[in-house]
Amino acid sequence: MEIELFQITYKDASLDVERFDISGQTFFRISFPDKVPPLTILRALNFEGAKFWTSMPEGRYQLAEEIGILVEQYYRSIK
Amino acid sequence: MCYYNGQKVTRSEFIRLKNLEKVIAKYSFLNKDLLIGFDYGKSAVLKKIEGQEDFEIVEMEWGFLPGYIRNREQAEKFRNGYKKADGQWQQPILTLNAMSEEMLLPKKMYRDAALNRRCLVLSTGFYEWRHVFPISKKNGKPLKTAVKYPYHIGVKDREYFFLAGIWQPWKDVETGEYVETFSIVTTAANKLMEQIHNSKKRMPAILTEDLAWEWLFGNLDENRITEIARYQFPAEQMEACTISKDFRSALEPAAPYAYEDLPALELV
Numbered sequence: 001m002e003i004e005l006f007q008i009t010y011k012d013a014s015l016d017v018e019r020f021d022i023s024g025q026t027f028f029r030i031s032f033p034d035k036v037p038p039l040t041i042l043r044a045l046n047f048e049g050a051k052f053w054t055s056m057p058e059g060r061y062q063l064a065e066e067i068g069i070l071v072e073q074y075y076r077s078i079k
Numbered sequence: 080m081c082y083y084n085g086q087k088v089t090r091s092e093f094i095r096l097k098n099l100e101k102v103i104a105k106y107s108f109l110n111k112d113l114l115i116g117f118d119y120g121k122s123a124v125l126k127k128i129e130g131q132e133d134f135e136i137v138e139m140e141w142g143f144l145p146g147y148i149r150n151r152e153q154a155e156k157f158r159n160g161y162k163k164a165d166g167q168w169q170q171p172i173l174t175l176n177a178m179s180e181e182m183l184l185p186k187k188m189y190r191d192a193a194l195n196r197r198c199l200v201l202s203t204g205f206y207e208w209r210h211v212f213p214i215s216k217k218n219g220k221p222l223k224t225a226v227k228y229p230y231h232i233g234v235k236d237r238e239y240f241f242l243a244g245i246w247q248p249w250k251d252v253e254t255g256e257y258v259e260t261f262s263i264v265t266t267a268a269n270k271l272m273e274q275i276h277n278s279k280k281r282m283p284a285i286l287t288e289d290l291a292w293e294w295l296f297g298n299l300d301e302n303r304i305t306e307i308a309r310y311q312f313p314a315e316q317m318e319a320c321t322i323s324k325d326f327r328s329a330l331e332p333a334a335p336y337a338y339e340d341l342p343a344l345e346l347v
Contacts, residue, residue, distance in 0.1 A: 022099075025099055042099070044083065044086070044088065044092060044096055045088065045089075045092050046086045046087055046088055046092075047086075047087040047088055047089055052086055054083060054084045054086065054096070055084060056096070056099060056100055057100050058083060058084045058100075059084070060084075061084035061085050061086070064084070
């Protein structure tokens with residue numbers, strides 16, 4: 001499994017992000033510098049067919065949305 | 080309708096996400112191509128979370144163990160048979176499959192589970208043997224001994240699908256070991272499976288997405304349980320191919336393998 005590593009800045013902190021693919025799905029795993037547990041996020045489809053960022057497992061939806069936007073910005077910046 | 084992390088999602092997206100949760104948590108556990116019932120190994124099973132319209136994916140032991148089996152030694156005898164004190168051989172009791180037509184009959188060991196503990200068994204495909212009786216060159220009649228050809232059977236355009244199952248909690252009273260065991264519900268073979276599993280003409284109860292949902296979460300009476308359990312998945316939505324006879328030990332058990340002497344299946 002190939003893993004891509006990069007960093008994003010969230011609330012003045014630099015966070016490590018790992019990108020990996022399993023079962024045809026791309027995941028991003030974000031590590032935090034303090035005792036916050038790592039977060040895994042991915043893109044999913046809502047009922048109307050629109051994509052949204054979600055945490056996996058469930059429960060950290062808000063953070064997934066915030067971090068997901070930063071991941072998108074990172075990819076736009078390297079194009 | 081379902082919600083995942085507060086977002087309204089379709090049932091199929093919900094199932095996909097829940098499945099991915101498990102893949103992430105235990106990637107190696109779902110990354111198995113081949114499950115052989117007689118190994119009594121662990122399989123991925125969707126189990127309802129009580130009081131919620133939600134499920135968890137857990138590992139269960141394939142081979143239903145009723146509560147009166149008190150320890151692993153008895154379980155071994157139950158599943159494999161044993162020589163009784165009088166020297167007679169006690170035949171094994173096979174509980175890998177539960178017949179949909181009989182499981183709710185009074186005093187059946189599966190009855191309580193069928194009423195109260197239904198589950199879905201995740202499958203990426205299953206294996207079955209087709210029996211072919213070669214024609215004798217001497218008299219032109221079929222030989223008495225069949226040649227057996229293995230098939231891998233799946234659902235077209237689906238990476239995985241659901242089989243109706245029932246489960247039973249089981250505890251070894253001596254060691255305290257706790258496991259959940261299950262049996263796959265079977266129904267009469269459809270037109271495809273009649274040709275492949277031609278010795279018994281049975282097949283697992285493959286459920287559509289809606290039936291799977293109902294099986295897991297529905298408040299069902301006995302008639303409806305039997306109706307769903309007896310559902311015959313449409314043959315035209317299934318696919319089957321022959322595989323190598325040593326598929327059990329193959330790196331890729333589901334890899335197609337052609338047999339020149341094997342008559343083709345009739346199209347369904």
